[in-house]
Amino acid sequence: MRKALPILLLSLLYSAFAQANSIKCVDSQGITHYGDTIPPECANSSVTELDEKGMPIKETPANLSPEERRAMEVEVQKQAAEAEQLKEQRRRDSALLSTYASEAEIDMARDRNVQQITLTLNSIDARLKSARDRLAQFNAQAAGYTHQGKAVPADLTQNINTAKTDVSDLEVELAQKKQDLATMKAKYDADKKRYRELTKPPQK
Structure with missing residues (x-):
């Protein structure tokens, strides 16, 4: 009896073949299946990938040896990853072209965001300078107490710790x-x- 493909491999095959036009397989009952994904009935069968015209372009055999199965897993994972990367790149390209009508618009969007972040940076810089000044002032006060041989008051110590934080x-x-x-x-x-x-005119 044929051994079933590992669940992980089968799920990867589902994903990989979903990118193809269609697949064809014959189950153990002799029934031929067509579709965009591998049906459970074909888990132990060879699978043929078909092009848009219904012509076979790739055959995935059944009863693979352990070495062949491992090699197939690697190849399926690679193809699935490449297909996903291509899908994501197409999505990003579509979003890019629908968002901007020219390179100048990209520059303007960048400049707006740079201005916003720069304002935030300036605000943080000012707050940091103020915090450092407070810390220096508190440290100077603490040094005065120490110089006089007196204990630094608890509230001043708390102020120093807060300023450091x-x-x-x-x-x-x-x-x-x-x-x-x-x-x-x-x-x-x-x-x-x-x-x-994406907007570069095609070369003649």
Whole structure:
């Protein structure tokens, strides 16, 4: 009796063949099946992939050896990944072309976002400077108590700790926002490059 393909392999085959025009297989009862996916009845059968005209273009055999099965799994995974990447690229291309009518519009969108993030960066910078000034002031007060041989008041110690936390948090926020700016610029550069590729007149 033929051994069933592993569930994982079968699910991958479903996904891979779903990208084809149609498939054909004959189950154990001799019934021929056509469709866009592999039916459960053909889990142990060879499967033929057909082109748009119904002509066979690829045969997936049954009763594979362990080595053949592993090789097939790798190939199916590769094809499924490539098909998914192509599908995602087409989706992105469609969104890009429907969003912008020219490269100039991409530049304007980028500049608007740069301006917004720059304003946020300036705000964080100002808050960070203020927090550092407060920390320096509190540290100076604490140093005065220490110089006089007095204990630093608890409320001043609390103020120092709070100011340190504020400085640390704002430094992290500033670094993250700078990274966001760099990432955003890179995205618009990539969008502009891809837009140019998609709208480039065909060569004669």
